[in-house]
Amino acid sequence: MDATDRRLMHATQAGLPLTLEPYQTLAEQLGLSKEEVMQRLNAMQADGIIRRIGAVPNHYKLGYRFNGMTVWDVPDEQIDRLGQQVGQLPFVSHCYHRPRHLPDWPYNLFAMVHGKHQQDVDAQIQHIAAVLGEWCRGREVLYSTKILKKTGFRSGQ
Incomplete structure (x- = not known):
């Protein structure tokens, strides 16, 4: 992991931005292209640094009691x-x-x-x-x- 990967990890600690284009939002925040953000996340996942990228719903807020x-x-x-x-x-x-x-x-x-x-x-x-x-x-x-x-x-x- 290089310094840019670390910045990306810190930016996603609480999850992806809740925007229509979360990778674009991250790219703008970090001064990267959307493609580079996606490539870096994919590489970290392939290397086992990130296990998965996915939604973690709050079932209670969705009505699933x-x-x-x-x-x-x-x-x-x-x-x-x-x-x-x-x-x-x-x-x-x-x-x-x-x-x-x-x-x-x-x-x-x-x-x-x-x-x-x-x-x-x-x-x-x-x-x-x-x-x-x-x-x-x-x-x-x-x-x-x-x-x-x-x-x-x-x-x-």
């Missing part, structure tokens, strides 16, 4: 295939393979769902259960009780 992390016990040898299928469902915002912690925690597939009403989330959970079919050996739903602070990169400088 029912947010549940569904946890599933599926066979380890099926986790990759099943995780891909669940992760591609349009209502799943996050899908992860996590280690089990036996004997108390048998769950290895996690999928976050959101709904404006409890029945919306219940229907989504049933849909995931149908996708998992015979491979589902158990499940739970952990509902959010508060909003956690969502932030991007923070530098000590």
